[in-house]
Amino acid sequence: MRQRRLLIFAKLPEPGRVKTRLIPSLGPDGAALLYEAFLDDTIDLCRGVKDVGLEIWVAGGGSAPDEEREGAAYFHRRHPGLRFRYQVGADLGDRLRGAFETAFEEGCDDVVVTGSDHPTLPIGYVRRAFTALTATEVVVGPSADGGYYLIGLRRQTWPKAAGLFADVPWSTPEVLRATRERARGLELRHVELPEWYDVDDRSDLPRLGRDADAGSHTARALVRLTAGDETGRGLTGTGNDPR
Numbered sequence: 001m002r003q004r005r006l007l008i009f010a011k012l013p014e015p016g017r018v019k020t021r022l023i024p025s026l027g028p029d030g031a032a033l034l035y036e037a038f039l040d041d042t043i044d045l046c047r048g049v050k051d052v053g054l055e056i057w058v059a060g061g062g063s064a065p066d067e068e069r070e071g072a073a074y075f076h077r078r079h080p081g082l083r084f085r086y087q088v089g090a091d092l093g094d095r096l097r098g099a100f101e102t103a104f105e106e107g108c109d110d111v112v113v114t115g116s117d118h119p120t121l122p123i124g125y126v127r128r129a130f131t132a133l134t135a136t137e138v139v140v141g142p143s144a145d146g147g148y149y150l151i152g153l154r155r156q157t158w159p160k161a162a163g164l165f166a167d168v169p170w171s172t173p174e175v176l177r178a179t180r181e182r183a184r185g186l187e188l189r190h191v192e193l194p195e196w197y198d199v200d201d202r203s204d205l206p207r208l209g210r211d212a213d214a215g216s217h218t219a220r221a222l223v224r225l226t227a228g229d230e231t232g233r234g235l236t237g238t239g240n241d242p243r
Contacts, residue, residue, distance in 0.1 A: 002109040004130055005053040006046055007099055009087065010039055010116040012058060012071050021201040030225050037221035038199070041119035043079055044217075048123050052130065053108070055083040057099050093165035096151070104158045112139070112152035117198040119218045120211040121149060125193050138164070138183055138190035144197040146173030160186055 011018050013036035015028035022031040046054050056079075058071055075084045085102075087095040096113060103111040110133040114126065125141060129152045132139040137157045141150030153161050163186050168178050183190045199208050205222075212219040 001051075003053070003107055004051060004110045005055065005103045005108045005112075006049055006126070007103070007111065007113045008042055008046055008054070008056045008116055009095070009099075009113055010042070010056055010058050011035070012060065012074060013039060019200075025202045025205075026225060034218070034221050034225065035116075037217035038119040039116050040078075040217040042114070042116045042121075043082065045119075045121065045123050046114070046126065049126050049130070052112075053083070055085055057085050057087050057095075057113075059087045059095070092170045093168050097162050097165045100153055100158065101162070104155045109155050110134075110152065111155075112150060114141070114150040115198070117200065118143070118149050118196055119199070119216070120208065120213075121196050125196065126150065128193055132191050132193075136191045137161070137188045139193065140176070140179060140190060141193040142176050142195045144195055145200065146177070147171075147175040147198070148179065149196050149198065150193065151179075157188060161188060164188075 013032045015032040016023070017032075018035040019026075019031035022034065026034065043054075043056065056075060058075070060071070071086070072084050075082060085099075088098050089095040099113060100111055110130055112126065112129045112133075114121075129139045129141065129150055133152050133154050137154050138161065139150070139152040140148050143149045151164075164179060164182050166182075168175055168182070180190070197204065197207065199205070208218065209222055212222065
């Protein structure tokens with residue numbers, strides 16, 4: 001049986017350090033509250049993918065030993081049993097490369113990395129990523145902003161596929177285009193999943209409100225934020241409908 005691993009790339013939900021483009025609307029505490037809900041829903045979603053090893057990889061490791069302990073304690077307390085690791089590297093490309101390399105060195109056959117900015121992502125898309133890796137070498141989930149919400153690789157592609165993460169214009173609308181070109185240049189067969197969206201700024205909140213399941217952490221957070229419980233501002237005018 002193939003060994004499969006699903007990695008969630010995330011941040012600690014610290015006020016002022018997450019969802020910074022939402023801070024003008026929600027305040028630092030409100031943005032952190034919403035991101036914490038994104039994390040909880042993403043972890044719940046990924047736990048629904050059977051026969052994979054699930055890990056969370058958190059940005060910011062190595063800044064200080066006490067911060068590392070605090071981060072590990074947060075996830076162990078909130079999500080018992082979830083394997084916790086820190087991302088290492090100067091940029092996202094280095095951190096992705098390091099995570100894939102670790103998983104392959106530990107014997108994984110198929111590895112998928114997803115982010116934590118798309119809490120309403122259909123679970124079927126993640127399952128399809130692993131299915132796709134039985135027949136192709138690279139799978140990518142395109143994001144509406146020009147990036148990707150998911151990328152998966154087979155062990156046989158490594159280390160050649162490490163080139164997918166070098167000299168990419170991260171945090172720009174050119175990420176997906178550059179990744180496609182890099183895959184072709186490396187002669188790696190790739191397939192793409194349906195497009196989905198990240199939640200980055202206020203303009204994304206109406207769709208998030210429509211898509212969030214009523215019982216989800218995200219929907220409950222939106223209700224609190226709409227009432228102004230966390231920010232004192234509310235979300236009037238966003239058009240969200242947490243149901």
